[in-house]
Amino acid sequence: MIDTTSSKVSRAIQAKRDAGSGAVIGYLPVGFPTLSTSIEAAVTLAGNGIDVLELGLPYSDPVMDGPVIQAATQRALAEGFRVRELFPAVREIVSQTDIPVVVMTYWNPVSQYGAQRFADDLAAAGGAGLITPDLIPDEATEWMTAAERADLDRIFLAAPSSSEERLRQAVEASRGFVYTVSTMGITGARSDVDAAASTLVERLRAVGVDNACVGLGISTAQQVREVLEYADGAIIGSAFVRALAEGGVERLAEVASDLASGSRVS
Structure with a gap:
């Protein structure tokens, strides 16, 4: 497994582990x-x-x-969002918070921007790393090199359909955590987090994962608690995007506080 000592994300997850719980990651x-x-x-x-x-x-x-997320990202693009605006946004967020900030992106925008330039600009803005959902480790040499030079976390995905070899590659290539996809298919809140997630985390543990964080489908504090019984982190996306879309920042604060309560040690 890649050394994680310089990873802000790993340290944040370890702090929650030391407290007897797990991390909540918000998208x-x-x-x-x-x-x-x-x-x-x-x-x-x-x-x-x-x-x-x-x-x-x-x-x-x-x-x-x-x-839910597609509609939000399409609106952002319609409003004129450009890749170059990411970096000052990250810088502003980092200046107002003390938690790690990672970016999730498909590979094409990074490739078009220039992998090393993207890595350097993200690091300069205070970003901690990158999640690349459509990039597999054995095709990620360019990004691995760029991220290592910029001291960024490299977060790859593992799915229930992944072979043992693919899981091992994801574990060896990742720094920060392995994004553990709980269900096959697209993202979105579901009434039950797929039981395949716990099995997948077990498989990742068997090949040496340090941090396995589960995403896709988590929308309640109870689901957060359930996931953190076996995983190192719970990733929440659609529930937060929906709250922001329907009730603005005030509603988002309420939902975030509620879902984060699932990580509190009783």
Whole structure:
């Protein structure tokens, strides 16, 4: 496993583990509903119990995102969001929070921007790393090199369909955590988090994972508690995006506080 001592994300997860719980990772797209509001919303998550921020980079073909997130990212693009605006947004969020900020993006925008330039600009803005959902480790040499030079976390995905070899590759290539996909298919809140998630975490443990964080489908504090019984982190996306869309930052704060309560030690 890659050394994680310089990883802000690993340290945040370890702090929650030392406290007897796990981390809550909160996702929001940058630029939704406006750039300024998305910055305020991210800071709001950080102030209401979220341990790691995951900022989505709007993309024109978000094949893994569910309808709630797709609608939000498409609105951000319609409002004129551009990749170059990500970095000052990250800088502003980092200046107002003390939790790690990672970016989730499909590979094409990074490739178009330039992998090393992207890594350097993200690091300069205070970002902690990158989640690349459509990039597999054996095709990620360019990004691995760029991220290592910039001292950024590299977060790859593991799915229930992944072979043992693919899981091992994800574990060896990742720094920060392995994004553990709880269900097959697109993102979106579900009434039950798939039981396949716990099995997948067990498989990742068997090949040496340090931090396995489960995403796709978590929408209640009870689900957070259930996931943190076997995983190191619970990733929440659609529930936060919906709250922001329907009730603004005030509603987002309420939902974040509620869901974060699932990580509290009783």
